[in-house]
Amino acid sequence: MSKHDQVLVGLDIGTSKIACIVAEAGPDGKVDVIGIGTHPSRGLRKGVVVNIESTVESIRLAVEEAELMAGVDIQSVFTGIAGSHIRGYNSHGVVATKNNEVGREDVDRVIDAARAMNIPADQKILHILPQEYIIDNQDGIREPIGMSGVRLEAKVHVVTGAVSSAQNIIKCCNRCDLDVSDMVLEQVASAEAVLMQDEKDMGVVLIDIGGGTTDVAIFLNGSIRHTHVIPIGGDHLTNDLVIGLRTSAREADQLKRKYGACMTSLVSPEDQIEIPSVGGRSPRPMPRQVMAQILEPRVEEMFEMIRDELQRSGYQELVAAGMVLTGGSSLLEGMVELAEDVFDMPVRLGRPVGVGGLADVVSSPMYATGVGLILYGHRYRQSAQPIKSTEHNIFARVWTRMRSWFGDTS
Ligand SMILES: Nc1ncnc2c1ncn2[C@@H]1O[C@H](COP(=O)(O)OP(=O)(O)OP(=O)(O)O)[C@@H](O)[C@H]1O
Ligand SMILES: [Mg+2]
CATH class of the missing domain: 3.30.1490.110 (Dna Ligase; domain 1)
Structure with a gap:
């Protein structure tokens, strides 16, 4: 922990970005965000660390930025874990x-x-x-x-x-002189930040669509019933645009964020955009609908994979509160509408809530996991002891730590 032991830090090591969020827990139990640092993530594929050096560098830059903004020295973090090995x-x-x-x-x-x-x-x-x-x-x-x-x-x-994926996350943090207080399944963290208690009681599906993975969690009667990670995310949409629009990955990602939509019917046929070309050629005009025509079938395919998973889980008919979409890709225009069509249930966008202070700065669905890690840490910090990658069995103490959760009133 930092020198102020009421400081909580969530480090979301995503495929697209590293987000380091610093918060302070007051005596009244409220959690206020006091700093944030983000940096593009290089070194992960589909939610899993594949290059330690690049990941360490990205984490270091995000953490430094957050330290500067919050005016604290970060020593330990709550971090997430995802990937198709889960x-x-x-x-x-x-x-x-x-x-x-x-x-x-x-x-x-x-x-x-x-x-x-x-x-x-x-x-x-x-x-x-x-x-x-x-x-x-x-x-x-x-x-x-x-x-x-x-x-x-x-x-x-x-x-x-x-084990190896978890160890690599801890290794990256330790290389940045950070202790890992606990490692949390990313959708469990996101759920802390975006779901309401009554939704969890009634039954709800949480879908966190990031850059490299789509994380699913189903809640019923107040507790988690099903978890699943699909190794597909917004990066696949960007790749489709790279091919379909013949532009660079960087431009395609920017165009997607600015003009992208996944329902052709939501885009006016008159809307025109400019596509920057590669190799110094001049930009080309194109109807915005062309982008939607590329994105719609891919998002539909992603949703159909999730629908198959819901069917397999057996909870599809039981989630009376419907679906909550979060993660950066949930911001794509038309996501909520298309999901309502495919899943035939009420769908809403999940923005992180439950924190004060600089809450506005972290209100994007992109920060659901980061904010959730803080809320999770606040709830379970008493049982959290730093984990080191040098320990032979990093999970050995997981059981001891978790014992204290049972019988928890929350
Ligand atoms: N306004 C937007 N419209 C469409 N897509 C967006 C928008 N903003 C961000 N994205 C996409 O969201 C993705 C990043 O989301 P997020 O930050 O939640 O991912 P991550 O946590 O880094 O990755 P993961 O959880 O998969 O490891 C990128 O593919 C990005 O292009
Ligand atoms: Mg994520």
């Missing part, structure tokens, strides 16, 4: 209570039983997120401690990730 499973465990009343020890034992499952050798548990407890066939219990009963059952969502 797996989510639902599991459950059953134990007999010791004294006909559920104690903390019984909860520890039942979670221990629920996490006992076959995990591939190169994967380790990242999160064990409790869904509900069942005591003597009474289900839907969130706070079991102190309740009477002889049979305690726990349902949990277990998230695992590739």
